Amino acid sequence: AEAPAAAASSDRWLPPGLDGSAPTTHPIKAKTSSHLYHLPGMVNYGRTNPDRWYASEEDAQADGYTRARR
Numbered sequence: 001a002e003a004p005a006a007a008a009s010s011d012r013w014l015p016p017g018l019d020g021s022a023p024t025t026h027p028i029k030a031k032t033s034s035h036l037y038h039l040p041g042m043v044n045y046g047r048t049n050p051d052r053w054y055a056s057e058e059d060a061q062a063d064g065y066t067r068a069r070r
Contacts, residue, residue: 012059013052026053030065037065044068 014026022029029050030037037060038045054060057067 012063013054016050016053020049023053026055028054028057028060030054030060030063035065036068038068042068043070 013030014023017023027040028037029045029048030052031048032051037054037057038048038050039057052060052063054063054065061067
């Protein structure tokens with residue numbers, strides 16, 4: 001039963017692309033160093049260089065990330 005859960009976990013996020021643009025399906029930026037995620041429209045979204053892109057807040061939270069304050 002553990003193998004399917006592990007596979008699902010790895011499908012939650014995408015690595016950053018070579019050009020740094022957001023995948024249309026995964027607009028949420030996450031930083032592994034701070035364990036914070038940023039939503040489009042947040043103050044630091046534009047200057048955050050993500051380590052991971054998430055499709056939903058729930059996916060980011062499931063991987064241990066916390067929403068940035070602003």
